[in-house]
Amino acid sequence: MxxxxxxxxxxxxxxxxxxxxxxxxxxxxxxxxxxxxxxxxxxxxxxxxxxxxxxxxxxxxxxxxxxxxxxxxxxxxxxxxxxxxxxxxxxxxxxxxxxxxxxxxxxxxxxxxxxxxxxxxxxxxxxxxxxxxxxxxxxHGAVDPVPAPPNGMRVAVLGSGPGGLSCADELARRGYAVTVYESQPTPGGLLVNGIPAFKLEKSVVARRVSLLEKRGVVFKVGVTVGRDMSLAELQLEHDAIFLGFGAQQARPLGIPGSHLAGIYDALPFLVQKNTETPLDMPPIDVRGKRVAVLGGGDTAMDCLRTAIRCGAAETLCIYRRDRANMPGSRKEYDNSIEEGARFSFLTSPVSLLGDAEGRVTTVRCVRMELGAPDPSGRRSPRPVRGSEFDVPVDVVLTAYGFELVPFPPGSDLAMIKRNDRGEIAVDDQQMTSVNGVFAGGDLVRGPSLVVHAVRDARRAALGIHRYLSHRRLFELDADQTDHLSPELTT
Ligand SMILES: Cc1cc2nc3c(=O)[nH]c(=O)nc-3n(C[C@H](O)[C@H](O)[C@H](O)COP(=O)(O)OP(=O)(O)OC[C@H]3O[C@@H](n4cnc5c(N)ncnc54)[C@H](O)[C@@H]3O)c2cc1C
Ligand code: SF4
Structure with a gap:
């Protein structure tokens, strides 16, 4: 003190x-x-x-x-x-x-x-x-929403993660008729199909979704935009569009041996163990096994803790920087340790080795040391020469971050401009290069946080409201001047 x-x-x-x-x-x-x-x-x-x-x-x-x-x-x-x-x-x-x-x-x-x-x-x-x-x-029943009087305009929200849900909520409060299109069977995005229930129970997300339904928001699930419906079709039926597709494509491991059996991306593993969402893949069995998780973010820790709950004999997180420079939450790191996970910091995998049947048996690693800070302020790791060592494993889970899922082939979504990092580019109102099409969340900033998706969505909803209010004023002006002769209206 x-x-x-x-x-x-x-x-x-x-x-x-x-x-x-x-x-x-x-x-x-x-x-x-x-x-x-x-x-x-x-x-x-x-x-x-x-x-x-x-x-x-x-x-x-x-x-x-x-x-x-x-x-x-x-x-x-x-x-x-x-x-x-x-x-x-x-x-x-x-x-x-x-x-x-x-x-x-x-x-x-x-x-x-x-x-x-x-x-x-x-x-x-x-x-x-x-x-x-x-x-x-x-x-105490104090959150029940009262539907706002309809304002006669329709907005399509594509994707139902925290970005999509927040944008839908903001617009429904202003009287817009909002329809959410979601490719998965359950709304919620990574709140449901990513973040495990021990951090956020599914019923908490379902309660939010049902509040939106009471507000008048319509959910159309099992619809993949770009494949089942085009952007052009949605534009015909709606006055504006919000894109909240997220970024759920796993970054590649990029080391020899990545093809071996027993190596899985984090997200399908988490979805399989944490949700009822059907996946087109056989069950991943970690019971009694030695599980290595590669990466040092929230996803890596969620994998460790999910594997522990599924009966893994040992769980080891392999991460190239030290604990202070680890991107994952400190609170969740402490929880992982309490639950029995181990961490190997300043360690980077260089290759994955397998047995005669092609199953992974070993993560070959190298020790790392930290050099000067990179542009993000975090110190860059570099390998220590001659420090290779082997970690015996049965299952490897990769959590190296995410990038945008490519749009379905031939989709007209491809016309929307991207920034240098490949994310969807937006202006300060969250509007994309296509008039009336707004975007937010991981789709525009890369893998980030729930609270950032909520912030983008609130800004986008305001942007949509301003955009449509201006358009309506313009249309009203045009209606009122229709009866005037052309020379008076120019
Ligand atoms: C395992 C894991 C743990 C995390 N833990 C945390 C944490 O503890 N705290 C935190 O703040 N953040 C955490 N995050 C990050 C957070 O979940 C994301 O930043 C956030 O969910 C992004 O929200 P979003 O709305 O942009 O996209 P998402 O939540 O990714 O939702 C996008 C939705 O769009 C749908 N979709 C995609 N393409 C289409 C299409 N063509 N047609 C229709 N629908 C489509 C998807 O199915 C999905 O439902 C975690 C992420 C992961 C992967
Ligand atoms: S929303 Fe804001 S106040 Fe609430 S936990 Fe997140 S950062 Fe803190």
């Missing part, structure tokens, strides 16, 4: 005397036996107490640390006073899925990482309080 000249002033604040307390968490032994969520909710007294740790800064850094600019100090004050429904209403005013962001945001890099208490004490538990107030609002 801080003992400097500020001690007297600090002592007047609740954070000085009240330590941060984590929400209830199931023991590692209990939770590896199922896929249920790891964390529970605060009780009312703890939520109020924890909210009182907020110092109500005049210029709150947590608000700038949150990509949605959530009004955190305001809902902290309401929570501290026990006005939970008012706090939740305020949190919903800047976020379309606060109960989901509260569960999956890497808070230590966002709102909580920016909290002014850091360095003097533990930050305010923003994520846990956001989750508490919103679950409280659901439990």
């Amino acid at each position: 801080n003992q400097g000249p500020w001690t007297e002033i600090d002592a007047q604040h609740d954070w000085y005397n009240l330590p941060r307390s984590a929400p209830p968490k199931r023991s590692a032994t209990e939770r590896v036996a199922d896929f249920l969520e790891v964390y529970g909710d605060y009780d009312e007294a703890t939520a109020r107490e924890q909210a009182r740790r907020c110092v109500e800064c005049a210029e709150p850094l947590c608000v700038s640390g949150c990509p949605l600019g959530n009004r955190i100090p305001e809902w902290m004050l309401l929570t501290a006073e026990g006005q939970f429904l008012e706090a939740a209403a305020l949190s919903r005013s800047t976020s379309n899925m606060p109960e989901i962001c509260a569960r999956v945001c890497p808070q230590e890099r966002l709102c909580e990482g920016a909290c002014v208490l850091n360095g003097r004490a533990e930050p305010v538990a923003i994520g846990a309080i956001e989750r508490f107030i919103n679950e409280y609002a659901f439990a």
Whole structure:
């Protein structure tokens, strides 16, 4: 605890005397036996107490640390006073899925990482309080939507990940008739077919989808746009379009031996073990096996923890940088360790070796050291000469990140311009190179975060609203001047 000249002033604040307390968490032994969520909710007294740790800064850094600019100090004050429904209403005013962001945001890099208490004490538990107030609002029936009066315009939302769902929500609130087209049988995108249930239970996503349905949003699932319907057909039937296809194509491993049996991409593995979504592939069996996961992001840790729940004998994460430079969430790293996963940092796979039947048996690795920081600020790893060693394995899961899935061959989606990195290019209103077609989420920024997809979608919905409002004004003007002679209208 801080003992400097500020001690007297600090002592007047609740954070000085009240330590941060984590929400209830199931023991590692209990939770590896199922896929249920790891964390529970605060009780009312703890939520109020924890909210009182907020110092109500005049210029709150947590608000700038949150990509949605959530009004955190305001809902902290309401929570501290026990006005939970008012706090939740305020949190919903800047976020379309606060109960989901509260569960999956890497808070230590966002709102909580920016909290002014850091360095003097533990930050305010923003994520846990956001989750508490919103679950409280659901439990008290305070989230039921009232459909907005129709404004006569139609928008197609393509893809139902957090980007698509948030855009649909924002537009439905403004009276647009929204239809969501989704290629999978269940809406939710990676919230369902990626992020495992122990981080985000499927029922939480289904509850959000059903709220949208109550708001009047129509879901058409099992429709792959570009194959079953063209962009041109959708443009004929709708006034504007939002693209939220995400980026779900696995980046290639690019080392010798990648073709061997027993090597799988992360996403099909996670989908097979975490969902009912049918996949055209045989079951991946990890029971009693030694599983190596290649990569160091959230997906890698989700694979380790899913493999543990499926009975793997050993799970090892192989990652080329050190722990400090690992992109995955710190909280989920700690959870992985508690559940029995092991990590080999500063290690890079150079090849995969197999047996006579062509099954993978070994990951050949090289030790790495960190050099100068790259343009992203992270230190670049380089191999240590002569440091190769072998890791015996039965199954390898690859989690090297994602890129855009190519559009179906011959699709008119291909006319939409891309940036240098191959992602869909948008302007500051999220509009693509095609008039009236907007985009957001992983499709425009590459693999990112749920909260970033929500932010893009909110901006796109506003862009669509402005675009269509201008168009309507223009059409009204034209209608009113139809009866005038041509010389008066030019
Ligand atoms: C395993 C894993 C774990 C993750 N963990 C976290 C985490 O803990 N926290 C976090 O913030 N982020 C996490 N992420 C990242 C996060 O899930 C994504 O950034 C986010 O889901 C992107 O949202 P989106 O709406 O852009 O796309 P997606 O969620 O990818 O949704 C895109 C949707 O579009 C549909 N679609 C694609 N093409 C078509 C088509 N042609 N026609 C119709 N539909 C189509 C897809 O089926 C999908 O449902 C994780 C990602 C993965 C893979
Ligand atoms: S949306 Fe994410 S970053 Fe923003 S307050 Fe909630 S948990 Fe923090």
